[in-house]
Amino acid sequence: MSQPASEPVSDRADLVSFLDVSVTPELLELALTHRSFAYEHGGISNNERLEFLGDSILGQAVTVMLYRENPDLDEGDLAKRRASLVSTVALAEIARHIGLGQYIRLGRGEELTGGRDKHSILADTVEAIIGATYLDAGPVAATGLVMRLIAPLLADPDRFGAAMDPKTSLQELSSAQGRGMPNYVISDSGPDHDKRFHAIVRLGKDEIAEGVGSSKKMAEMAAALQAWTKLSAGAPDAS
Structure with a gap:
């Protein structure tokens, strides 16, 4: 078959x-x-x-x-x-x-x-x-x-740089690039004992990145780190 x-x-x-x-x-x-x-x-x-x-x-x-x-x-x-x-x-x-x-x-x-x-x-x-x-x-x-x-x-020397505080790092980078303040949109799914949170980070009208986690904070940090990585590399928006 x-x-x-x-x-x-x-x-x-x-x-x-x-x-x-x-x-x-x-x-x-x-x-x-x-x-x-x-x-x-x-x-x-x-x-x-x-x-x-x-x-x-x-x-x-x-x-x-x-x-x-x-x-x-x-x-x-x-x-x-x-x-x-x-x-x-x-x-x-x-x-x-x-x-x-x-x-x-x-x-x-x-x-x-x-x-x-x-x-x-x-x-x-x-x-x-x-x-x-x-x-x-x-x-x-x-x-x-x-x-x-x-x-x-x-082994990555930069792992604990922006990754240590990705929301602050993203805010600083987006401001330096003239993109303004990041905005996070949060949703959740699953039962109360096992919720999963989904975060979308936006700069203006553009959806830059997303992340998931077991808490709102974790989802926001994951989204912020992905967004910071994209902006640092000059990658196009995720929208």
């Missing part, structure tokens, strides 16, 4: 080799299954529960690492550093570094609209893989995977 057009064509062996963790093929496939694919294939299981688990594992591993390795930083600075490492933008950067997009099982609609390179889909899939690793290989292996995934971010 030929492979459906919405299935990734890449062999997962390279991904498995890079991850270097023991996860069953079935659980890895689930971690790579976006809800759009599940919906188009009769409502099969998708990776959202694994993403929920992986988000917690990721946050704990990064928090413990930062606490142990930065004894002189106060709570506020530790929180900013954690945010810069676990934000949607940061996780999408990790996903692109390992070429994760090509392995994700997407529905046709998402495929046609560039879903393989969407920040939110990439970030959620990274978290789902972390969750799958925790279930199959245990907490030590999952923590080790998190540390390997974030290593390139930690």
Whole structure:
């Protein structure tokens, strides 16, 4: 039987080799299954529960690492550093570094609209893989995977620059470029115990970037960091 057009064509062996963790093929496939694919294939299981688990594992591993390795930083600075490492933008950067997009099982609609390179889909899939690793290989292996995934971010000398306070950095940059003050539009989805917040940052009438997070603050920071990155690089607006 030929492979459906919405299935990734890449062999997962390279991904498995890079991850270097023991996860069953079935659980890895689930971690790579976006809800759009599940919906188009009769409502099969998708990776959202694994993403929920992986988000917690990721946050704990990064928090413990930062606490142990930065004894002189106060709570506020530790929180900013954690945010810069676990934000949607940061996780999408990790996903692109390992070429994760090509392995994700997407529905046709998402495929046609560039879903393989969407920040939110990439970030959620990274978290789902972390969750799958925790279930199959245990907490030590999952923590080790998190540390390997974030290593390139930690090695970036600019990671804790604008990423430490992206809203202020964006405000300063947009003012310097004559773009005015950033404005954030927030929406949320999901049940009260597991809300996800979506932020759009605007400069004037232009929508520059967006971000998601488990709180309004996290979503705004993710959107601000993406906007700052675009303005710094001279990228065109997202509108």
